[in-house]
Amino acid sequence: MTVTNQSAAPPKPPGPIKWARKNLFNSWFNALLTIVSLVIIYFILRALIQWVLFFADWSPIVEFPLLLMVGQYPREQLWRVGLSVSIFSLLMGVSWGVWKGLIQGFALTLGGFLAVLALMPYPLDFLTIDVRLLLLMNVGLILLGYWFGSARKPRGNYIFITWMIGAGIIVLVLLSGFANSRLIPSVPTTVWGGLMVTLLLAVGGIVFSFPIGVMLAFGRRSNLPVVKGFSTAFIETIRGVPLITILFMFSLILTVFLPTGSRFDRLLRALIGITIFSAAYMAENIRGGLQAIPLGQIEAAKAVGMNSLQINLLIVLPQALRLVIPAIVGQFISLFKDTTLVIILGINELLGIGRSVINSSPEFVQLQLEVYAFIALLFWIISYAMSYSARQLEIAMGVGER
C-alpha cells in the first residue's frame, strides 16, 4: 500500500523567544507575574551570592574540615579513613560502569566532591599537595572502576557480594582496628564522628532495614498466625513511638538488660534503633506494593509449578518494589536526615560536630549560620543524589511496562 496523502510533520519546537512569548508573556497578567517573579528572584539570588562570597565568614569550616568529616578520629590513623574512601570510590566506579544511570548520581556526587577538594584554589592547611594528589587519585579510581565496569560487565551478584565484603572490611577491620595490632590499633567508636558517622549510620540503616522491612511485609501477610501476629505487633509498636524515644530506650534499657560490665557499642545501639524504626515504615510501604499485585500473577506462577518462595521472590516482590520506589526512597531520605537525632546519645555525627565547632570558641558562636548552612548543603547534595538515582531506577525499571 502506498501512502499518497501524507499529513504535515508536527511543527518544530519553538525558539527561545517564541517559547518565552508563549509561556511567560501570553497575557498582560502573565507578563506581570513573570516580571514580578524575576525581580524577586533577582534580589534573593543577589543577596545570597553576596552573602556567600563577601559577608559570610567560613572560617569555622575552613579551620576544622577534618573534624567535620571524621570527628576525633586519631589524626595519625587518618590513612585508614583515606583507604576506606579509596575502596569506596573504586566500588562506586565499578557499579557506575555496570549500572550506569542508577549509580551515576552517587558516583558524580562523590567524584565531584573529591575533585572540588583536590582543586580548591585557596590554600588550606590540611590540603597539602600530598592530600590533594590522594584526593585526585580517588577520582582516578572512580574512573578506573567505571572503565572496568563498562568494559568487563561483571555480574550484578558479584558486585553486590564485593560491596558487602568491602563494607565489612571498611567498618569492622579498617576503621575499628584490633586491640593488639600495631598496624591498625583499635579506634573506639566514641571518637568517630562527622560526615563519616552520618554516612555509616545512613548506609547501615538502609542496608539492614530494607531486608527486615521486606520480611516484615511478607510476615504481616502470612497465613501463619504467629508470624502475622508478631509482624503486626512489631510494626504497629515501632510506628507508634517517635524515633527519639526508640534511641533513648536503646541507650538506656539495653544497658539495664545486658549483664553489667558488657559494653554494647554506642554507635551500634544507635544503628539498631534507626534500623528497626526504619524497617517498620519500610514494611508498610512494601506491603502496599505487595497488595497491588493482581491475584492473576500469583495464579499464573502457581500454574507453572513454582513454589511459594519462588512466586514471592521472582514474581510478586520485583513488581511490588517497582510500584513503591518513590515511597521507599522517601523513607531512605528521611532515614538519612533522621540520623542527626543520634546526637542525643552523645554521638558526634555531622550536626553534632557542627555544634561543637560552633561552641569551641566565642567568635564562632556568631558564625552559626555559616556552619549550619554548610551542613544543610551537604545533606541536600546527598539527598538529591538519592532522589536522582531513584528517578533513574524508575525509568530503567519502567521500560516496556504498563
Place this chain on the structure above:
Amino acid sequence: MSETNNEQPMIVCRGVKKWFDDFQALGGISMDVDKGEVIVIFGPSGSGKSTFIRCLNRLEEHQEGTIIIDGIELTHDTSNIEKVRMETGMVFQQFNLFPHKTVMENITLAPIRVRKWKKDKADEIAVQLLERVGIPEQAEKYPAALSGGQQQRVAIARALAMQPKIMLFDEPTSALDPEMIKEVLDVMIGLARSGMTMVVVTHEMGFAKSVADRMFFFDEGLIVESGTPDQIFNDPQQERTVLFLSQILTH
C-alpha cells in the same frame, strides 16, 4: 511418545463438589479424559465451568470427591500439587503474563527455575515455541508492547514450555478483540491436532466443532449434557442445552 498409560485416563474426576461459603459452585462432577482427547466445556456464566477447570490444577480446592491427574491424586499434599502443576499447563482469560519479564523470560522462567533446565536449553525450546505460535520476532519485548492476541499466544508458549501432558484453557479468547480471536484459536487447533490432551472452557463453537472430541454443557454446577460435537449440535437431548445453544449461536 510413550504409550504406557493408555489404559488409565489422563484425568479422572469422581463426584467433585465445591462450595464458596454457602454457595455450591460444583454439585458433583464426574468426568474421565483420555490421553489426547480434546474436551470443550461450555455453559452460562456462574455454571461452575471455570471453577471446575481451576480445580484440575488446584488453583481452587475441591471439598468432596476425587481428582486424579495422570495417576496423582490432588490432596493437601503440596509436593503432589506442584507435581501436577508441572504436568498441566494453564492459559487464562486475562493472559497473566509477568509484566516485568520479557517474552523470552516469561517462557523460560519456569523451565529454568522449576524444571532446573540449563538456560541454553530453555532458550532453545522457547525460540521453537515462539516459532510455533507465530511470533518469533517478539522475543525481547515486554508483554505490554504486544497486542492481546500476541500476549495470549505468549501465554500458550509459556505453558507449553514446561512440556505439560495436559493443557487447560480458561476462556482463552473472551478478553480478546474479535480480530485477534482467530490467531489464538489457530494455535489451539494446531495444538489439538498434535495430540495434546486439552480441556477448554470456551464459547467458540466453531473451535468445538472442528477439534473437540467431546463437549460438556455445565449449568448450576452440574453436567447437564455431554457428547460428541455432532450429538450436541445436531441432536441435543436436554431442553436447557437447546435453549443455551440457540442463545449463543443466533446472535
